[in-house]
Amino acid sequence: MTSSMEKSKFKTVQEVIATGEGIPERYLYKHTDDSEGQTLNVPVPEILTIDIPTIDLHSLLSSSDDGREELSKLHSALSTWGVFQAMNHGITEAFLDKIYELTKQFFALPTEEKQKYAREIDGYQGYGNDMILTDDQVLDWNDRLDLLAYPEDQRQLKFWPEIPVEFR
Known part of the structure:
Protein backbone atom coordinates (compact mmCIF):
# COMPACT_ATOMS: atom_id res chain seq x y z
CA MET A 1 0.00 0.00 0.00
CA LEU A 48 -9.06 1.85 -23.02
CA THR A 49 -11.54 3.26 -25.50
CA ILE A 50 -14.95 1.91 -24.58
CA ASP A 51 -18.55 2.28 -25.60
CA ILE A 52 -20.46 3.17 -22.45
CA PRO A 53 -24.06 1.89 -22.57
CA THR A 54 -26.68 4.50 -23.49
CA ILE A 55 -30.09 4.51 -21.84
CA ASP A 56 -33.07 6.41 -23.27
CA LEU A 57 -34.86 7.75 -20.19
CA HIS A 58 -37.96 8.68 -22.18
CA SER A 59 -38.33 5.05 -23.34
CA LEU A 60 -37.47 3.78 -19.85
CA LEU A 61 -40.53 5.57 -18.42
CA SER A 62 -42.81 4.05 -21.04
CA SER A 63 -45.06 1.15 -20.05
CA SER A 64 -44.69 -0.39 -23.54
CA ASP A 65 -42.30 -3.11 -24.70
CA ASP A 66 -39.77 -0.34 -25.39
CA GLY A 67 -39.83 0.57 -21.70
CA ARG A 68 -39.28 -3.02 -20.60
CA GLU A 69 -36.43 -3.41 -23.10
CA GLU A 70 -34.81 -0.19 -21.87
CA LEU A 71 -35.21 -1.38 -18.26
CA SER A 72 -33.39 -4.57 -19.18
CA LYS A 73 -30.60 -2.51 -20.81
CA LEU A 74 -30.39 -0.36 -17.66
CA HIS A 75 -30.11 -3.43 -15.44
CA SER A 76 -27.36 -4.82 -17.67
CA ALA A 77 -25.49 -1.50 -17.79
CA LEU A 78 -25.53 -1.09 -14.02
CA SER A 79 -24.66 -4.68 -13.18
CA THR A 80 -21.93 -4.92 -15.82
CA TRP A 81 -20.50 -1.41 -16.11
CA GLY A 82 -21.79 0.43 -13.05
CA VAL A 83 -22.39 3.48 -15.26
CA PHE A 84 -24.42 4.56 -18.29
CA GLN A 85 -24.96 7.59 -20.49
CA ALA A 86 -28.47 9.03 -20.26
CA MET A 87 -30.27 10.50 -23.26
CA ASN A 88 -33.70 12.15 -23.51
CA HIS A 89 -33.33 13.20 -19.85
CA GLY A 90 -35.06 16.57 -20.18
CA ILE A 91 -32.10 18.70 -19.08
Missing part, protein backbone atom coordinates in the same frame (compact mmCIF):
# COMPACT_ATOMS: atom_id res chain seq x y z
CA THR A 2 1.11 3.53 -0.68
CA SER A 3 1.49 5.54 2.50
CA SER A 4 -0.69 8.55 3.27
CA MET A 5 2.40 10.76 2.98
CA GLU A 6 3.10 9.53 -0.56
CA LYS A 7 -0.55 9.94 -1.55
CA SER A 8 -0.67 13.56 -0.48
CA LYS A 9 2.54 14.38 -2.44
CA PHE A 10 1.27 12.88 -5.70
CA LYS A 11 1.21 15.52 -8.46
CA THR A 12 -1.95 16.42 -10.31
CA VAL A 13 -2.02 16.04 -14.09
CA GLN A 14 -2.00 19.84 -14.40
CA GLU A 15 1.20 20.01 -12.32
CA VAL A 16 2.88 17.30 -14.43
CA ILE A 17 2.02 19.14 -17.66
CA ALA A 18 3.20 22.50 -16.26
CA THR A 19 6.63 21.08 -15.37
CA GLY A 20 7.01 19.46 -18.79
CA GLU A 21 8.46 16.33 -17.20
CA GLY A 22 6.57 13.90 -19.45
CA ILE A 23 4.05 11.22 -18.59
CA PRO A 24 5.01 9.42 -15.35
CA GLU A 25 5.20 5.61 -15.39
CA ARG A 26 2.13 5.46 -13.12
CA TYR A 27 -0.01 6.63 -16.05
CA LEU A 28 1.29 4.09 -18.55
CA TYR A 29 -0.37 0.80 -19.33
CA LYS A 30 2.18 -1.90 -20.16
CA HIS A 31 1.05 -3.63 -23.34
CA THR A 32 3.08 -6.46 -24.86
CA ASP A 33 2.87 -6.77 -28.63
CA ASP A 34 2.82 -10.57 -29.12
CA SER A 35 3.91 -10.39 -32.75
CA GLU A 36 7.26 -8.77 -31.93
CA GLY A 37 7.53 -9.37 -28.18
CA GLN A 38 7.98 -5.65 -27.50
CA THR A 39 6.50 -3.90 -24.49
CA LEU A 40 4.74 -0.68 -25.40
CA ASN A 41 4.05 2.07 -22.87
CA VAL A 42 0.64 3.42 -23.80
CA PRO A 43 -1.24 6.13 -21.86
CA VAL A 44 -4.35 4.52 -20.36
CA PRO A 45 -6.94 6.66 -22.22
CA GLU A 46 -5.51 5.61 -25.57
CA ILE A 47 -5.71 1.89 -24.80
CA THR A 92 -31.81 21.65 -21.44
CA GLU A 93 -28.79 22.06 -23.66
CA ALA A 94 -28.37 25.60 -22.31
CA PHE A 95 -28.09 24.29 -18.75
CA LEU A 96 -25.60 21.59 -19.78
CA ASP A 97 -23.56 24.23 -21.64
CA LYS A 98 -23.49 26.37 -18.47
CA ILE A 99 -22.28 23.40 -16.39
CA TYR A 100 -19.60 22.68 -18.98
CA GLU A 101 -18.42 26.31 -18.99
CA LEU A 102 -18.27 26.54 -15.17
CA THR A 103 -16.39 23.25 -15.03
CA LYS A 104 -13.86 24.50 -17.60
CA GLN A 105 -13.41 27.68 -15.53
CA PHE A 106 -12.79 25.67 -12.36
CA PHE A 107 -10.20 23.37 -13.95
CA ALA A 108 -8.42 26.39 -15.52
CA LEU A 109 -7.76 27.82 -12.03
CA PRO A 110 -4.26 27.57 -10.53
CA THR A 111 -3.60 24.32 -8.69
CA GLU A 112 -3.39 26.15 -5.34
CA GLU A 113 -6.98 27.39 -5.71
CA LYS A 114 -8.30 23.95 -6.66
CA GLN A 115 -6.42 22.33 -3.77
CA LYS A 116 -8.69 24.25 -1.37
CA TYR A 117 -11.29 21.61 -2.31
CA ALA A 118 -8.93 18.63 -2.22
CA ARG A 119 -10.37 15.21 -1.56
CA GLU A 120 -9.45 13.91 1.87
CA ILE A 121 -7.23 10.84 1.98
CA ASP A 122 -9.49 7.82 1.57
CA GLY A 123 -12.43 10.17 0.89
CA TYR A 124 -14.56 10.27 -2.24
CA GLN A 125 -15.72 13.85 -2.63
CA GLY A 126 -13.45 16.71 -3.65
CA TYR A 127 -10.73 17.65 -6.12
CA GLY A 128 -7.86 15.35 -7.00
CA ASN A 129 -6.92 12.38 -9.09
CA ASP A 130 -7.19 8.62 -8.63
CA MET A 131 -7.28 7.12 -5.18
CA ILE A 132 -4.06 5.13 -4.95
CA LEU A 133 -4.99 1.70 -3.65
CA THR A 134 -1.88 -0.31 -4.62
CA ASP A 135 1.74 0.47 -5.41
CA ASP A 136 1.44 -0.89 -8.96
CA GLN A 137 -1.92 0.71 -9.83
CA VAL A 138 -2.08 2.33 -13.28
CA LEU A 139 -3.67 5.77 -12.91
CA ASP A 140 -6.12 7.59 -15.17
CA TRP A 141 -4.63 10.60 -16.96
CA ASN A 142 -7.00 13.13 -15.43
CA ASP A 143 -7.80 15.30 -12.47
CA ARG A 144 -11.35 15.22 -11.20
CA LEU A 145 -13.83 16.98 -8.99
CA ASP A 146 -16.22 14.49 -7.42
CA LEU A 147 -19.25 16.03 -5.77
CA LEU A 148 -22.33 14.38 -4.34
CA ALA A 149 -25.45 16.45 -5.04
CA TYR A 150 -28.12 14.03 -3.85
CA PRO A 151 -29.23 13.02 -1.34
CA GLU A 152 -28.83 16.52 0.02
CA ASP A 153 -27.98 15.35 3.53
CA GLN A 154 -24.79 13.75 2.14
CA ARG A 155 -23.73 16.85 0.18
CA GLN A 156 -20.46 18.25 1.56
CA LEU A 157 -20.35 21.89 0.51
CA LYS A 158 -16.77 22.29 1.74
CA PHE A 159 -15.77 20.54 -1.50
CA TRP A 160 -17.97 22.74 -3.73
CA PRO A 161 -15.83 25.51 -5.27
CA GLU A 162 -16.55 29.14 -4.45
CA ILE A 163 -14.79 30.16 -7.68
CA PRO A 164 -16.28 30.48 -10.20
CA VAL A 165 -19.00 32.14 -8.13
CA GLU A 166 -21.88 30.55 -10.04
CA PHE A 167 -20.53 27.02 -9.48
CA ARG A 168 -22.43 26.45 -6.25
